[in-house]
Amino acid sequence: MPGSLITISGGEPLLYGNLDKLLLGLSKKHVISKIMTNISSDVAPLVRTRKIGYRVVASFHPDMTGHKDFGKKLALLKECGFRIIVNYAATVANMERYDYYKDYFEKKLKIRFRAWAFEDLKNEPEINSTRKIYGINYGMRKNVFNNHKLKNCLAGNKYFIILPNADVFRCITGYMYTTIPGCQDIACLQDLGRFSLGNLKSATLRIHNNRFVCRSPCKTVCDIELAKVTMEQKTL
């Protein structure tokens, strides 16, 4: 791979046994941009790699962890110099305590806190509610398309998702469409194989030279900013 900007996400990266070695190794050739974690495990591997200077995006699921324990780990990372954002799992049920947690993280810990809406695409009432919730962090995503079925995208050319087994996909959404049972129906695409680019360890890897016209229906979970998605002009 050429020198790249790398985001580490999951699953849960802290469950990977050699995370610190992986980060230090990658940082010799690439720029680690951010790590997305629920910090449910020991954060020592992150502390050991503090000199790399990446951002920590911490997913807070109040049904999985108490906010004080979560906050303690964040405070330690902040002390080590990490820039941190808390992504709050903004399900309908969780929104009842949104203001309380926002106050706690932003006023007490001085850490940015934002709602992150989750959509269960098979559940219409949930979709409508989470769309309302999404209004809370709308400012974070400026590039949401009304017609999201004609997207012109650099995923697969300048942006990739690499799995621990070295399989490569154009984008996280494409990976989900291709591999998660039930998502194929949602994707409404004629050829899901277009999302899969092969494996880094084999000659099957294909990096594309051109932009990709994507008709996926996603707009809240699509990697719009990272894959530099613009609107396709011509009608397909």
Ligand code: SF4
């Ligand atoms: S438009 Fe979105 S879903 Fe489609 S390839 Fe690009 S990042 Fe992936």
